[in-house]
Amino acid sequence: MLARTFGCCRYAYNWALRARTDAFFQRGERLYYNQLAVMLTELKKQEETAWLTEVSSVPLQQSLRHLDTAFRNFFEGRAEYPTFHKKHGVQSATYAANAFTWDGANLTLAKMDAPLDIHWSRSLPTGCQPTTVTVSKDYAERYFVSMLVEEEIKHLPGVNKQVGLDLGLKSMVITSDGHTYGNPKFFAQDEMKLAQAQRRHAKKQKGGKNRRKAQLKAARIHARIADRRRDYQHKLSREIIRENQVVCVESLHVKNMVKNHTLAKAISDVGWGEFVRQLAYKAEWYGRTLVKIDKWYPSSKRCFDCGHILDSLTLDIRYWTCPQCGVSHDRDINAAKNILAAGLAVAACGEAVRPGRAKAQPGTSPRSRKAHS
Numbered sequence: 461m462l463a464r465t466f467g468c469c470r471y472a473y474n475w476a477l478r479a480r481t482d483a484f485f486q487r488g489e490r491l492y493y494n495q496l497a498v499m500l501t502e503l504k505k506q507e508e509t510a511w512l513t514e515v516s517s518v519p520l521q522q523s524l525r526h527l528d529t530a531f532r533n534f535f536e537g538r539a540e541y542p543t544f545h546k547k548h549g550v551q552s553a554t555y556a557a558n559a560f561t562w563d564g565a566n567l568t569l570a571k572m573d574a575p576l577d578i579h580w581s582r583s584l585p586t587g588c589q590p591t592t593v594t595v596s597k598d599y600a601e602r603y604f605v606s607m608l609v610e611e612e613i614k615h616l617p618g619v620n621k622q623v624g625l626d627l628g629l630k631s632m633v634i635t636s637d638g639h640t641y642g643n644p645k646f647f648a649q650d651e652m653k654l655a656q657a658q659r660r661h662a663k664k665q666k667g668g669k670n671r672r673k674a675q676l677k678a679a680r681i682h683a684r685i686a687d688r689r690r691d692y693q694h695k696l697s698r699e700i701i702r703e704n705q706v707v708c709v710e711s712l713h714v715k716n717m718v719k720n721h722t723l724a725k726a727i728s729d730v731g732w733g734e735f736v737r738q739l740a741y742k743a744e745w746y747g748r749t750l751v752k753i754d755k756w757y758p759s760s761k762r763c764f765d766c767g768h769i770l771d772s773l774t775l776d777i778r779y780w781t782c783p784q785c786g787v788s789h790d791r792d793i794n795a796a797k798n799i800l801a802a803g804l805a806v807a808a809c810g811e812a813v814r815p816g817r818a819k820a821q822p823g824t825s826p827r828s829r830k831a832h833s
């Protein structure tokens with residue numbers, strides 16, 4: 461039933477996307493959820509699409525709402541034009557409250573007579589009534605249920621500590637007080653297995669059964685890596701938010717302004733975006749402050765102790781000694797300290813203030829903008 465529901469949701473979404481696009485190009489008309497929901501009801505009455513009635517109507521309507529959201533994101537500049545959902549991509553179906561029952565332990569979806577056999581990753585807060593349930597299937601063909609609940613989250617007691625975080629190549633996160641977290645070698649074994657599985661997949665004949673099997677195997681290893689990485693990020697973001705009142709980071713936008721990207725760095729950047737997202741919502745939950753620095757400051761090239769700014773600092777240099785004050789720096793820890801200083805200045809006085817005792821204005825010299833961070 462889930463497989464059929466996924467298929468119908470995908471059909472409804474793609475059909476509505478086509479209808480909206482045609483209406484706009486052919487008649488200059490904009491179609492929204494309300495008109496499309498009426499059109500969908502008509503579509504179900506037609507003989508060749510009558511199979512749409514075999515599944516609950518609620519997830520189909522939710523697919524139309526998802527399309528509304530996709531278009532809103534497009535019009536407001538946050539996303540590309542919506543694209544068709546593919547049969548072999550991630551599948552999902554969303555059930556509103558009128559399309560499932562939840563008795564505190566069992567979840568039964570509309571058009572199903574038995575509750576889903578769920579292996580819980582965490583328990584729901586007691587006494588919560590889910591308002592929305594989304595069932596999905598990922599590339600590795602694993603099924604997930606996510607339940608949206610409302611929960612009162614209490615702020616943590618205040619602490620008198622603040623920290624700057626930088627993203628490194630050798631470690632995932634480096635703090636201004638000198639701690640390093642997350643060794644990328646943690647994933648090295650899995651990544652080797654993944655590369656092997658991907659090579660095997662590439663060798664199999666296109667369209668063959670063995671190719672699909674090999675693809676699934678690669679997808680499972682990929683999913684395992686992604687799960688472990690996300691788990692680790694959650695653990696780390698929880699710890700950093702709990703221990704610090706103020707956390708300063710560079711936004712991904714700033715990170716991307718540095719053009720000397722190696723592949724390894726590009727990969728770690730992807731993780732950075734998710735990590736900062738987790739820090740942001742956890743800071744809000746627990747009453748902490750996350751300062752996102754979204755202007756470019758010379759965090760790596762600036763000596764934290766005297767403010768001297770190097771002309772260049774290539775990625776392979778891990779340690780350097782300041783030519784002006786003679787202090788030796790670990791590249792990443794020095795950067796994290798500058799990020800903390802910049803973040804505190806931004807939080808206190810707005811963008812115009814620069815951290816520490818430096819002389820030049822940051823980000824205004826064309827040379828420093830182009831140079832390596």
Ligand SMILES: [Zn+2]
Pocket residue numbers: 763764765766767768782783784785786787
């Ligand atoms: Zn110095």
